[in-house]
Amino acid sequence: MKKLLISLLVLLVAGWGSAYGEDGSRLWLRLDAVGTAPSVTGVKCTAMTELQTYWQGGPVVLKRQKGLAKDGYTIKSQGGKTVICAANDAGLLYGAYHLLRLQQSSKGKGLDAQQLANLDVKETPFYDLRILNHWDNPNGTVERGFAGKSIFWGDKDVNSEEFAANMKMYGRANASIGINGTVLNNVNAKPEALSSESLKKTKAIADLLRPYGIRVYLSINFASPIKVGGLKTADPLDAEVKAWWKDKVNEIYKLIPDFGGFLVKANSEGEPGPQDFGRTHADGANMLGDVLKPHKGIVMWRAFVYAPQSPDRANQAYLEFMPLDGQFRDNVIIQIKNGPVDFQPREPYSPLFTAMQKTPMMVEFQITQEYLGAANHLAYLAPMWQEFFSFVKPASLKAMAGVANIGDDTNWCGHHFAQANWYAFGRLAWNPALTSEQIADEWLAQTFDVNEGLAKMMLDSREAVVSYMMPLGIHHIFAGTHHYGPEPWYAPRGVRADWTPPYYHKADSVGLGFDRTLSGSANVKQYPEALCRQYNDINTCPENLLAWFHHVPWDFKMKSGRTFWDELCHKYDEGVHQARHFLAVWDAMQPYVDQQRFQEVQHKLRIQACDAEWWRDACLLYFQTFSKRPIPQDIEHPVHNLDEMMQFRIPITMYENPACGYTK
16 A cells, blocks of 8 residues: 655744735635645645645655545544545545644644644545535626626636636635535526537636546536527437437546536526426436436436416425425436525525435535625524524435635635635535534634634624524515515516515515415425424414414514514614624724734625614514504614615615615
8 A cells, every 4th residue: 555655844934824915815724835845636646735835744644545435534643643544535635634724723823742643533524425506607707696707717718827726726725625526607507508618618627626626517508409409309308319418428528537417407497497398307307317327427406496476486396396206316416405495594494305205315505695695794604504404414415515605806705704604515514513613613713813702703693694684584575686685665567476575575464474384375284294283383383484484463472572573673673783793893803813804804894784774774664564563662763764765776786785885
């Protein structure tokens, strides 16, 4: 068994990181080089290079060892050396990054002699597939992207040194947290993604990411046989269509032998799919699965579907996919959003996760903050994802996918704290048992070198966003089209009902909320019997989901002793005060954080505090027109007028509220 011995001197670097400008471009990998390494290729060589460049400790041995799980590794202190063992090269790379993370997270930026002499680590990834979904378009734009343009497409020259450097950093960041796959393009896929020219670019990207253990995947347009191949149909049971896909897949694997497979959005929001030809989701997914199978490729078939005239959008995925349970090929995975509607700040879990028993499933989380303040609001999402796992057993899933929040902005994510969500996704995909606090502590130690009050701010942030946006189960009351500000009144003529807030909040003189009980849309029936009973009864339904499952009377008595209306007012006000508190916490960090990042985060937190106020005032004043009840005297009253808020719309291209005095 071949051993690779790396002997390195321990260097004490004064003023760790001080030689660099802190602009966020290094993400959580703020490691100072202590050596140089030759330019090498291959995953094992990448592990060697990272250690040669950044490891401050003594000799490290990288060793292949049978009997360990795929991608798993051990790190042990043996005879004055640190030995990393793994069954494959990817495991050696992940082990190397684990060791560097220990070094970077430890006090004083170095493991002491006692720590080095007692290392005993064993890690195994929970999921084999840990994947990012990029919603990037061929023209370089990013759907729901708040951090600049695509890092892959548009005017990017895939043969340039700059592009290679960016892919190297992207690869390092993903490998450091265990992410091993990336879908390069939008689920609303353009047919040209499968053109020969585009596939050559995909190959160039794949070649640059391969040394970091990352396989590339593509989203496909189901009508590609028509739009690219010139056929008259895309019917998945048509012989010519099958032959076209077989030839196209062979073309891809000739260019990219380790290509991962396809992600498919079909028969949803106007995208083409098998139902256009009288076929089922299983027919479409299985056809693609069959042509990918010889190459060991997979199909990730999204369950995000809903019909324009559905009486309850939350019911649709269950109704379409449950009858197909057990009918999918073994290399088809159904990719399901964590909630039944659409990445809301709070949703119950999608009932498909506990209903489907015979079909491989994977969860789709949204890292980009489409519904949580874009890249302006601090919203640490690990608590949201762990809330999901409190209902859905991680072992019931095949994989985890996250809709990326990455763009070509200098700090990659638009907001320095948004980097934490990319980091948290990777760490949870590796080990969903990690706590939100553990992950926050890890990220802060590597990113800001300070934790005083910041971890608590992060842990509280998602709940604060829920409070000032949509507390107590209210959902989807965002401004039309861009999902940033509040517009609970938005209902223009000609817009389909389920794209307007009144469809969801149903406010009237009686109360507020969507009746999904057995006497309403019966959505509760899609959940296991115990949850069905709990959600169906307004007295036992969790209060944080109350308006999701019930049309709640304004005077309904809450656990606090307040009426529903008064509780709603207090929740909105509480969220505003939390957002202001976050700004105060950050202001106290000024002596400990570099000037550039301090000022940039401060600017964002000021916007967030102002936006929170805007949300509270807009929603309470609007819902008050239905409740006809006074705003409680013991909270801060709105400082805006409803009329002025209803007349103002934040432009779709701008995500900073000009009412706060901020512009891009």
